[in-house]
Amino acid sequence: MPVNYHEILKQYWGYTEFRDLQEDIITSIGEGKDTLGLMPTGGGKSITFQVPALAKEGICLVITPLIALMKDQVQNLRNRGIKAVAIYSGMTRREILIALENCIFGDYKFLYISPERLDTEIFRLKLRSMKVSMITVDESHCISQWGYDFRPAYLKIADIRDMLPGVPVLALTATATPEVVKDIQKRLHFAKENVFQMSFERKNLAYIVRKTDNKQEELLHILNNVPGSAIVYARSRKRTKEVADLLKKNGISADFYHAGLNDEVKDLRQRKWQTGEFRVMAATNAFGMGIDKADVRLVVHVDLPDSPEAYFQEAGRAGRDGQKAYAVVLYSKSDKTTLTKRISDTFPDKEYIKQIYEHLNFYYQMAMGDGQGRMYEFNLEQFCRNFKHFPVPADGALKIISQAGYIEYTDEQDNASRLIFTVGREELYKFREMGPEMEALLQAVLRSYTGIFTDYAYINEESLAIRLNLTRQRVYELLIQLSKRRIIDYIPHKKTPYIIYTRERVELRHLQIPKEVYEERKERYVKRIQAMISYVTADNACRSRMLLRYFGEKNEHNCGHCDICLLKNESGLRQYEFDEIESCILEIVGENRLTPAEIVQQLNQEPEKISIVIKYLLNEGRLFIADGMIYAKK
Known part of the structure; x- marks a missing residue:
């Protein structure tokens, strides 16, 4: 008898219809096929594994690095009368043991687990006694070294698959380039490639870049001209408070949000913003995961993210209801320098990384050959004070040591x-x-x-x-x-990051930082930063098309409402007029090599307008120029 997924959806979530692509993904994984689903932020990813898991006998293993989201989803499922439990860094051995025993004997439907816990002896031992129906890998781009947020612990998922032969895997992510899409499937040992992908195009979202030397004034101007709920993303915790204070001082109701606040404060502020008690949330990228607010009209970035992936995900929190919304970046010339400096902060030189490793061992008085499996609370500020380091590069070095497999370095957690x-x-x-x-x-x-x-x-x-x-x-x-x-x-209650030694302390001369962890990742990080700089500095290419092209999506039409498309109109060209000149130029150039003057000669249009379109086509890489001659690539 075929499974009625609609009945499950109606019973637990109260919806009668699935959104685009959800049902295709559910049917695919329900038939036992390894499946990769690419769904932009707000596409309803959780439904794609929760519904089929409820239709199957046994427990669904959900692997996710986002501990706050994990806790939130477990609570939501419990509120719907569905048994779910989570295991993550910072839990005691007794807590973990009880959670795992419940998964074996307690009729639980979901076990959420952070990737780092997959490699523990206790988990692997108990997993053998569990009836696992399917494996869900959330944020699956983390398994790819090509991805913008690679986490080595994800590579252990392949071992888990070997322990559970015949159990299908559903990989989910909001953002992935074509090479990452292929790599995810390869590293998760897909039986065969099987991808369901929503278009990354958001037709209701206008992407805008505002070049300004006075971001405060520009931010106030935008918020006073675009009504409705808004998020303002800033890079640092301190800056979120400064932005919120600025807005309140100017009569705009606002508050701030970052990972340093305790859970109760975060929950309260999130709830007040969602119910409209205040209009603007000034936040770091810690805000937004799992937040289901459809009517956000505006997302503003006052600082540049360090990758198009991160930007696309954060900007995509605007306009989920399908109504007109805006994603705005405020850009000043100094931002380019600030963004470029992040390269040396994120990838400090190897001698410095080795020094941090040595100082970490001194910090915990770790003997040579000792440490494997030891877990410690970690205070970055105190560590930096003790050994006279700056926090940002020290944090970057610890993350690389973690990537190289010597420690697990968790983000700050607010464990209630x-x-x-x-x-x-x-x-x-x-x-x-x-x-x-x-x-x-x-x-x-x-x-x-x-x-x-x-x-x-x-x-x-x-x-x-x-x-x-x-x-x-x-x-x-x-x-x-x-x-x-x-x-x-x-x-x-405790609020702290953790350091977990994943192997024994080694002598510095034996500390290996492989090429794929350092040089190759650094190279890709530099490319992502360059792509972000290109996005904000471009002045003649549709913003939407730039983002789509980055994610490997071919799109032949301009969005018509980003600042570049609107600029064309301001220059005296209407969209239809621009499109007409564009198609004539491409037809004329065809197989020929022509000077701009020769193109103007053949068109019955004003030379200034033709010049605007030629410049645009050159910037887009659809026409090329050499020795004063314009041509199209064969």
């Missing part, structure tokens, strides 16, 4: 407080006379959180304190007492 009961419900009644505060706290916990006897639940001490009319500190003290009496296992 969590607890699990270590005694059964019946045993709880034996613990009498613990005092009225303790009794009230236990009752509040039992009423507020479900599944707390079989799995860790995220708790909020603040809300428990309000409910019980106690201070947050007192709730914390009571929970610690319960933990000491072994009634609960309580892990208080």
Whole structure:
């Protein structure tokens, strides 16, 4: 009997129809075929694996590097009555063990896991006892060394596939160039190539570059002229606050968001922005993943991203409802220098990288040959103070050491407080006379959180304190007492990055930084930065077509509403007029080599207009010039 995916969609999500491409991907993976889905930001990627996984017997393994998104999706699934659990860096061994046991015995449908955890002995041991229905690889471009965000841990997915013969894989990503698309399938051991790709073209989105020496003034001008919800992306945490303060000072409701805020603050600000309590979110690239707000009218970048992939993904958060929206970059001449400097920050020289590795070992007093499997909290600022390093290149060096396979260096994580009961419900009644505060706290916990006897639940001490009319500190003290009496296992809130040694400490002369990790990645990083600079400095090529061409999509028409297309109109040319002159020039040149004057002679148009179109075609690479003669490539 054929599976009715529409029924599952209606039952759990309340929708009656799938979006473009969703059903094709679902049918393909449902038939057991290895499948790669390329869906731009906001295309509804999660539905493509959640629906078929619910139709299959067993558990879906979801591999994703985005811990905040992982937690968010697990919570969303649980809210729909679907059993899901997540495993990521920073969890205790006991938490991981309970999560894995639940996946074997607890009728769970989804196990979200960060790629770094795939290689652990405990995971591989428990995986053998799981009935896995399918593997989903989110952000699958991370498996490709050609990709803009390569993570070596993704390469372990091929080993997991060997352990699960016959289990199909669904790879998903929002942005990938043609070479990355091929590489993803090769590295994930696809039985045969099978790609479903939505067009990257966003017809309702106008891409604009504003060249300005006064970004603050230009930002205010744009926000005062484009109504509706907006996101302003900035490079640093400090800058997000400065932007939000500037906007509020000028009567525009705004707040700021970055990874340094704790989860509660981030959730509150995100909710207020989504419900329209304030209009503009000034944010780093930590904001946007998994956010489902369709009516964003404007995305502004006050600093340049370092790749077209990152820009396309962030800009694509505007206009998901299909209505007219704007993606604007504010560009000043100094941005080019700033962006170029990122190359040396991201790829500091190898001697410096080795020095950072040595200092890391001193920091943790790591003996030679020791360390494998050890996990430590890491404070970058303190590390840099101790050893007199600048944070940005030190961060770049640690990431390269991680890429080379010596450590795992996680991003800063805000791990909310969590607890699990270590005694059964019946045993709880034996613990009498613990005092009225303790009794009230236990009752509040039992009423507020479900599944707390079989799995860790995220708790909020603040809300428990309000409910019980106690201070947050007192709730914390009571929970610690319960933990000491072994009634609960309580892990208080902690916000920190981690360093995990993935192999033993080696002597510096044995530290290998391979060509593919350093030289080849650096070369590709430089190309992406150059592509970004070309995008913002171009003055005669349709912005939409430039982005589409970067992603390997052939497009013969201009968008008609980016700043370049509008500029053509300002120069006295209407779109139809421009298109007519363009097609005549291409026809005239054909097999010939002609001077600009000879082309003008053959056309019944004003020379200035012909000159504008010729310049455009030369910039687009559709015509060429040598020795004063214009020609088309055969």
